[in-house]
Amino acid sequence: MEAEGEKQWSSLIVPSVLEIVKEKNFTTIPPRYVRLDQEKTEILNDSSLSSEIPVIDMTRLCSVSAMDSELKKLDFACQDWGFFQLVNHGIDSSFLEKLETEVQDFFNLPMKEKQKLWQRSGEFEGFGQVNIVSENQKLDWGDMFILTTEPIRSRKSHLFSKLPPPFRETLETYSSEVKSIAKILFAKMASVLEIKHEEMEDLFDDVWQSIKINYYPPCPQPDQVMGLTQHSDAAGLTILLQVNQVEGLQIKKDGKWVVVKPLRDALVVNVGEILEIITNGRYRSIEHRAVVNSEKERLSVAMFHSPGKETIIRPAKSLVDRQKQCLFKSMSTQEYFDAFFTQKLNGKSHLDLMRI
Ligand SMILES: O=C(O)CCC(=O)C(=O)O
Ligand SMILES: [Fe+2]
Numbered sequence: 001m002e003a004e005g006e007k008q009w010s011s012l013i014v015p016s017v018l019e020i021v022k023e024k025n026f027t028t029i030p031p032r033y034v035r036l037d038q039e040k041t042e043i044l045n046d047s048s049l050s051s052e053i054p055v056i057d058m059t060r061l062c063s064v065s066a067m068d069s070e071l072k073k074l075d076f077a078c079q080d081w082g083f084f085q086l087v088n089h090g091i092d093s094s095f096l097e098k099l100e101t102e103v104q105d106f107f108n109l110p111m112k113e114k115q116k117l118w119q120r121s122g123e124f125e126g127f128g129q130v131n132i133v134s135e136n137q138k139l140d141w142g143d144m145f146i147l148t149t150e151p152i153r154s155r156k157s158h159l160f161s162k163l164p165p166p167f168r169e170t171l172e173t174y175s176s177e178v179k180s181i182a183k184i185l186f187a188k189m190a191s192v193l194e195i196k197h198e199e200m201e202d203l204f205d206d207v208w209q210s211i212k213i214n215y216y217p218p219c220p221q222p223d224q225v226m227g228l229t230q231h232s233d234a235a236g237l238t239i240l241l242q243v244n245q246v247e248g249l250q251i252k253k254d255g256k257w258v259v260v261k262p263l264r265d266a267l268v269v270n271v272g273e274i275l276e277i278i279t280n281g282r283y284r285s286i287e288h289r290a291v292v293n294s295e296k297e298r299l300s301v302a303m304f305h306s307p308g309k310e311t312i313i314r315p316a317k318s319l320v321d322r323q324k325q326c327l328f329k330s331m332s333t334q335e336y337f338d339a340f341f342t343q344k345l346n347g348k349s350h351l352d353l354m355r356i
Contacts, residue, residue, distance in 0.1 A: 013119060014129050018143050019111060021217040029219065032139050035226045053251075053260060054081055056269075058181070059088040061188055074185075075192045078271050078279075082286030083251050085266040086239075091177050093265045099174055100243045102167045103299055107143065107215045109164075116162050117145070124341070125156050130212075131344050141225035141292050142216040149175040150209035151308070171211065175303070178239050178267075179209055182305040185237060185269065193279060199316035200278050204236060206308035208333065216248065216290060216298040227290035227298070232348045234340040235272035235304035242268065243299035252287040273351045274306055274336065277328040280315035287347050309334040328354040 017033075020026060054077035060070040077084035107114075119128035125146050129139070148154045149171065160168065183204070190200045216227040227248060242249060242262040249268065250257040260268055273285045292298060307313055314330035331354060340350050 008123055012135065013121060014139055016111070016114075016127070016143050017139075017141055018107065018215060018217050021219075027220065029221060029224055033141055033225050035138055035224065051261075053258070054084040055263070055266070056084050056086050057088045058086055058090065058184070062184065071188060071192045074188055078189065078275075078283040081251075081253065082271045082284040083260065083288075084269055085260075085263050086181070086269050087263070087266050089181055089267055091174075091181075091265075091267075095170075095173070096241065096265055099170050099241070099301070100299075102164075102170050103213055103243055103301060106145070106164070106167055107213070107299070117159055126159055131341060134344070137344050140228050141219050142214055142227050142290070144215070145213045146210060147171075148208070148210045149303075150179060150207055154208070174301075175209060175211065178303045179207060179305070181267070182207070182209075182237050182239060182303075189275075189279075189283070193282065193316070193319065195316040195318045199318060203278065203307040203311050203313065204305060206311065208306045208308055210304050212302045212304070214290065214298075214300045214302065216292045218294055218297055219292045220294055222292045222294050225292060227292040229344075230287050230289040230347055232285040232287050232351065233270060233272035233302075233304060234274065234337060234350070235306045236274040236278070237305045238270045238272055239303045239305070240268040240270070241301040243301060244296075246293070246296050246298040248290045248292060248298045249300070250289055250291060257289075272304065272306070273348070273354075274313050274333070276351065277313055277354055278316055280319040280323055281327045282319060285348065285351065306337075307333045309337075326356060329356055 020030065054073060056074055056077060057070060061074060074084070114127055117126050119126040124130065125148060127143060127145050129144055130146065147159060148156065163171070186201045186204050190197065214228060219225050230252070240249075242260070245262045245264070247259055247261060249260040251260060252258075270288070271283045271285050275283050276285045290298070290300070309332065311333050312330050313333060313336065315326050315328050320326045336354070339353055343350055
């Protein structure tokens with residue numbers, strides 16, 4: 001069942017990059033993908049900063065004895081990095097392998113099949129791109145598939161029912177496992193921040209969870225294109241799986257791009273803008289981007305967790321009282337995303353909308 005009266009976001013329909021790459025005589029990158037507008041900031045790909053990205057052990061986080069130190073690490077990671085890798089999260093590695101294979105198969109379905117799941121004009125979910133607001137806008141070197149997974153009443157039945165059944169089942173399991181992880185992380189954050197349930201955790205009770213699968217085909221001139229333009233996630237919390245161990249995710253730390261090296265079976269977790277608002281700026285949503293390479297395709301599965309669309313997001317009162325200032329306005333999740341999806345991706349520009 002689809003929720004009635006729910007406002008739809010939309011994005012202009014764009015070609016499939018995977019189809020461009022498959023064309024027999026493909027050698028030249030179409031001009032709309034050539035990005036001379038991207039920052040040429042220094043990229044750190046040595047093991048120095050990359051290996052400093054915090055790694056949080058979920059088992060330790062949840063065990064009483066080691067809780068304190070792991071909790072402090074979580075707090076530090078969210079304040080200083082806005083990103084961490086989560087290990088021992090409880091999702092079976094054989095299940096993750098199955099998900100990875102099915103995700104790859106899904107993008108490799110014949111175009112005739114994928115077309116049935118393509119975004120329709122004026123719609124937002126399905127195969128396609130998001131944040132495309134003008135015909136002149138430069139495009140990213142990648143295809144996406146987007147789907148709302150929670151709440152169940154908001155699922156688009158015309159898409160869900162057309163997913164290959166084994167893949168649908170795998171997605172449902174993954175969605176519920178990741179949702180439980182997000183819930184624990186919100187609770188741990190609230191406890192270390194010493195804020196009340198109703199100020200943070202409860203806002204995610206009617207969680208709006210969506211999945212975005214990113215497929216970045218190889219590109220003969222990877223320096224000319226961008227897999228995913230630099231941005232910060234509008235959501236509360238993102239949990240990302242770097243599917244086939246191919247590097248590409250970079251995060252901005254102290255003015256430099258730091259490579260997030262894929263760690264087997266780890267999930268990459270990052271603070272989104274809504275969490276930055278709720279924590280009154282204590283936790284930071286960090287700009288990140290995805291680059292591509294000339295040899296191998298890259299895939300990632302992002303799961304975004306935000307409060308329900310009608311929920312009002314605002315800085316937690318306990319933090320505002322302690323910090324003696326309120327940095328952001330209040331707004332519903334729906335209003336926040338209305339503004340987000342009518343812009344092209346542009347760093348953290350839309351968070352400024354909420355600043356007081
Ligand atoms: O592909 C990646 O590693 C990053 C994906 C991402 O940032 C997103 O989908 O918001
Ligand atoms: Fe992102």
